[in-house]
Amino acid sequence: MASIHDVAKLAGVSISTVSYALSGKRSIAEATRIRVNEAVETLGYRAHAGARMLAGDRTNIFALTAPLHSETYAPAHMAFVLSVVRAAREHDYDVLLLTQDEGAGGLRRVVTSSLVDGVIVLDVSDEDERIDLLRTLDIPATLVGVPRDTEGLVCVDMNFEAAADLSLEHLAAAGHRSVGLIGHPHAIYDRGSNFPRRFRDAFLAAGADRGMDVAFEMADRDGPSVRAALDGLTDALPGMTGLVMHSDESVQTTALGILRDRGISVPGDMSVLSACSSFSTEHFEPPLDTIPLVPDDTCFPAVALALRQVGGKVPPHVELVPPRYIERGSIAAPVA
Amino acid sequence: MASIHDVAKLAGVSISTVSYALSGKRSIAEATRIRVNEAVETLGYRAHAGARMLAGDRTNIFALTAPLHSETYAPAHMAFVLSVVRAAREHDYDVLLLTQDEGAGGLRRVVTSSLVDGVIVLDVSDEDERIDLLRTLDIPATLVGVPRDTEGLVCVDMNFEAAADLSLEHLAAAGHRSVGLIGHPHAIYDRGSNFPRRFRDAFLAAGADRGMDVAFEMADRDGPSVRAALDGLTDALPGMTGLVMHSDESVQTTALGILRDRGISVPGDMSVLSACSSFSTEHFEPPLDTIPLVPDDTCFPAVALALRQVGGKVPPHVELVPPRYIERGSIAAPVA
DNA sequence: CCCACGAATCGAAACGCTTCGACAACAGGA
DNA sequence: TCCTGTTGTCGAAGCGTTTCGATTCGTGGG
Structure with missing residues (x-):
């Protein structure tokens, strides 16, 4: 591998000139800079990462x-x-x-x-x-x-607290008073992962603030668990008309499938929103309103x-x- | 950060002795080695990665x-x-x-x-x-x-050719003569990704070798596409009794769901095998025979x-x- | 005409490590 | 006793950069 030494020799300048020409940390004559760059080009020179780490104090x-x-x-x-x-x-x-x-x-x-x-x-x-x-x-x-x-x-x-409130704001604006939340698998909350907890807490708090009836259920990735979560919500909120899903794609797909199977149309019978989802909800059936997590x-x-x-x-x-x-x-x- | 210098001083030896004590590339008195290790411990010393790259010729x-x-x-x-x-x-x-x-x-x-x-x-x-x-x-x-x-x-x-043959071997042993293969999304083959192509080619070749009727369809990740793939296979193989899936988890889940919807039981009406899958097929309904891709x-x-x-x-x-x-x-x- | 100053360049030190060649101390063989 | 190894240790030479003075050469101001 060509070193800065080789570049210096080929360009007919000193090592430090090469270094400055490349880093631009001191002024260098235009003609010199060009010669250096040509030498770099013909030799295929690249600064040795280790040397750079040692001499500079950055590793990049x-x-x-x-x-x-x-x-x-x-x-x-x-x-x-x-x-x-x-x-x-x-x-x-x-x-x-x-x-x-x-x-x-x-x-x-x-x-x-x-x-x-x-x-x-x-x-x-x-x-x-x-x-x-x-x-x-x-x-x-x-x-x-x-x-x-x-x-x-x-x-x-992401401001999950604001996102939770925003989701309820939209549902409230449409006239909903009773909204359930389907969250992530139990294990994620148990582990102490912070964002699902923050969303859940903010959701429940925002619901209370807005005088809405809200409830929360976790759902694992299998059908029965999602079904149980939906049932849990309708038990807690008999008049539930809105559903917020803060969970991964497969759970949301499953939940939509269950609603469909039960003859509950979206948004006819139930308004549904996908909150803080890192995937696209565009190809869902039906596509869901979303607060994207990009x-x-x-x-x-x-x-x-x-x-x-x-x-x-x-x-x-x-x-x-x-x-x-x-x-x-x-x-x-x-x-x- | 402590350097090898500090370690040497604390241990009362030279720098090179420290280096050799740590690398083990030359023999060092047991007592010295212990003193060096203690110094390393108390200083929390770690070799500077850049220096090591420069001096040695490894970056690790x-x-x-x-x-x-x-x-x-x-x-x-x-x-x-x-x-x-x-x-x-x-x-x-x-x-x-x-x-x-x-x-x-x-x-x-x-x-x-x-x-x-x-x-x-x-x-x-x-x-x-x-x-x-x-x-x-x-x-x-x-x-x-x-x-x-x-x-x-x-x-x-993985030996995908052998895997394709192995899947047919098992199906043939069970008495199947007509077997379809559901593969990955079109885009993956188009891109030139090598393993799906290898599996497909080997599958078709092995089928011919064994005198079996085989057919192949690609499936994207949405329901209609999987449905179309299954239909394509049954069109090509009216007497199809075996199905090999070499695709990702969601497609396989979808396919099993479609079979269920159509009242086709596994393995009663159709034998199914998941080939070269990097996920577990244990929790599928029903669990599938598999050639795992670990x-x-x-x-x-x-x-x-x-x-x-x-x-x-x-x-x-x-x-x-x-x-x-x-x-x-x-x-x-x-x-x- | 001299001086001060900026631009352009150079030489050398430093960065922290590995590794080679030396060397002292000591053992065992002749 | 002398010689030959072996073992344990050290000093110093790099490794390829960056960066800090120092130096040279013009240039414009007084």
Whole structure:
């Protein structure tokens, strides 16, 4: 592999000139810069990553810790991982993928060996060993998600509280007074994953605030569980006319199928809305109104924040992305 | 961060002694080794990754190029990515995740900057720009998958040809003579993804060899498409008594649902087998006989092979993992 | 005409590690 | 006793960058 030495020789300048010509950190004569660039081109030169890490104090690598629990919905997870990688690449950063097999140890390893400039944390749960570690490690880090205790942390997430309220706002505007919520599988709440809990709590609170009747059920990914969840809601809310689903795609598809089987039309007999879904509800039968959860909306800011921390200090804070509402005609006035 | 210097000082030895004590590349007195280890422990020392890359000639990082096409089935993809990461970690390697957004450019970048020791390639397609690049780059690389032209490449994959034959072998043993195959979405074949094509071709060839009547249909992920695929098969094979599914989970679930709706019982009226599935067919209704596609079966050997290439030369070759068959009672003798 | 200043360039130190060659100390064989 | 190995340790030479003075050469102001 050609080194900066070779480039310098070919361009007839010193090593430091090459370095400055490439980094632009000092002024270089236009003619020289051109000669250097030509030399780089003909030699196919690329700075040695290790040397750069050692001499500079940047590695241009972010660690991405993305535990994949068995209950995690893979397509959503994948979408977030990809989004982080794309965001990082826009700033010339690469991404080192850390899974949870080593526990938080992997994080400690890559940070203490100066392999990465910062950390992006996905799938945050309320009690997360990675978080305590990050607090002690003193390294640029952004969480995509909001744990219970955000002391000293930089977090970005969708505003699930606002999303929950927004979903009820739309249903209330259409005239609904009694609305059920189908959530994620039990295991996800048990694990302490933060966003389903936040959505649920905000939903119930917003319902109370608006004087609406609301109820909540969790649903696993199998038919009987979804059926039980729907039954649970109609038991709790005999006059239920609205249904919010904050769950993964398969559960929502299943639920729509069950409604159809039972002869309940959407939105004729029941208004349905898909909240904070990372997938498209356009091809559903029928397409659902949705408050989309777009990975880029949180991952790009997350990476940008990590980058700013690399540059200088960024005070700990929580950034919440406001929800958007997309109408697809699955909400109508309730039958009198 | 503590450096090797600090460790040496604390342990009262020279830098090189510390290095040798830790690497074990030269003999070191037991007492010294212990003192060094204690110093390492108290200082929380870890070798600086950049320095190690520069001085040694290993980075202990593999690049994982895993394009995610929109048609790709995310859970399977995720499982392979995780498997590669786990395999790499077992050899003290980290994984840098490359997506396809930069095209093959990302690969060139990390390789020419000596950021990685080798490359693992997932989701290989027949004409793949990454492959040509790898051939010119001369770097340890293992493909998980078998492209049409394997010249100069190291590849590992499930033996899809054997799997196709094995599926027909079991159906033939049960007495079936007319068997249909439901494959992946059209887009996957169009893209040149290699394994669905290999399975299909081998299936049709094995059927001919065995003197069976066979037919093939692709199915997209929506109900109508799956229905059309099933209809296509029964049109082509009026006496079809066996069905092999080589497709993702949702298509298989949908297909089973359609059979149920049509009053076709499994295995009473139709024997069904799920071939090369990366998911469990245990919870299906009914559970299906399967030839599992276990990511670890290919990813672990793939990483091991990449590692051996880092150590020395490994001749180009293709390793095929033999298929296993798991019975779950979804195959029975055809009704006379 | 001299001086100060900016632009362009260079040399060398530093980054933290690995590894090679030396060397001292000590053992065992002749 | 001398020589030959072996074992344990050290010093120093890189590895390929970045970056900090220092230096040279014009140029414009006084």
